[in-house]
Amino acid sequence: QVQLQESGPGLVKPSETLSLTCSVSGDSISNQWWSWVRQPPGKGLEWIGYIYYSGSTNYSPSLKSRVIMSVDTSKNQFSLKLNSVVAADTAVYYCARWYCDSHMCYHLDVWGKGTTVTVSS
Amino acid sequence: QIVVTQEPSFSVSPGGTVTLTCGLSSGSVSSGHYPNWYQQTPGQAPRTLIYNTNTRSSGVPGRFSGSILGSKAALTITGAQADDESDYYCMLYIGSGIRVFGGGTKVTVL
Numbered sequence: 001q002v003q004l005q006e007s008g009p010g011l012v013k014p015s016e017t018l019s020l021t022c023s024v025s026g027d028s029i030s031n032q033w034w035s036w037v038r039q040p041p042g043k044g045l046e047w048i049g050y051i052y053y054s055g056s057t058n059y060s061p062s063l064k065s066r067v068i069m070s071v072d073t074s075k076n077q078f079s080l081k082l083n084s085v086v087a088a089d090t091a092v093y094y095c096a097r098w099y100c101d102s103h104m105c106y107h108l109d110v111w112g113k114g115t116t117v118t119v120s121s
Numbered sequence: 122q123i124v125v126t127q128e129p130s131f132s133v134s135p136g137g138t139v140t141l142t143c144g145l146s147s148g149s150v151s152s153g154h155y156p157n158w159y160q161q162t163p164g165q166a167p168r169t170l171i172y173n174t175n176t177r178s179s180g181v182p183g184r185f186s187g188s189i190l191g192s193k194a195a196l197t198i199t200g201a202q203a204d205d206e207s208d209y210y211c212m213l214y215i216g217s218g219i220r221v222f223g224g225g226t227k228v229t230v231l
Contacts, residue, residue, distance in 0.1 A: 035220075037167075037222075044208075044210060044224045045159070045167065045210050045212075045222040045225070047212065047220045047221060047222055050218075050220075058217075058218035058219065060221075061122075061219065062122075094166055094167075096166075099172070104155060104173075106155060106157070106172040106173050106176075107157040107169045107172035107173075107178070108157075108159075108167070108169065108212075109169060109178070111166035112166065113166060
């Protein structure tokens with residue numbers, strides 16, 4: 001059974017960098033696409049971006065200037081860094097796996113439980 | 122900036138039918154946007170109901186169906202049950218590798 005687990009600080013100060021890691025168990029991170037999604041309190045889902053195991057990335061245009069995703073295949077993990085955070089970055093952050101075939105990635109089929117990150121001094 | 126639109130809320134009677142829609146601020150939704158539909162209950166991660174417009178995800182009951190209706194993607198719940206009371210989100214592929222979620226629809230069953 002595939003499981004994803006987010007980890008990282010629950011509190012980040014404004015202007016600093018939010019750093020989260022997603023640990024994958026029950027599956028190899030290789031040959032697959034992975035994403036981060038966030039959800040501010042009481043609001044909807046926001047797609048942050050995705051990363052392939054090789055390191056190829058694609059980010060939401062609204063966050064592109066502040067986001068870096070990376071993969072560590074040796075640890076079967078992938079990570080999110082969001083720079084220069086503000087209060088509006090306070091959210092539950094989810095990591096998730098894409099279900100893909102040779103043609104397309106269709107949907108996020110496995111999700112972590114989510115981790116709450118609060119931006120506050 | 123492209124915005125994906127959804128109705129903020131819907132109410133349906135038990136056993137009734139409701140159709141949620143997912144549109145684009147500019148243009149029509151087609152199968153080429155690979156619409157997904159996710160269901161989320163409070164405190165839980167989302168789960169996929171429908172992907173690639175009309176393919177039900179594994180384990181999803183047959184009362185959920187997806188389609189393109191006019192210029193929008195649609196999720197229909199036929200024979201709504203109490204535990205269908207949730208938030209529903211669509212996600213569209215808008216090109217160049219970019220995905221966008223809609224704002225979500227809160228469905229109440231009463």
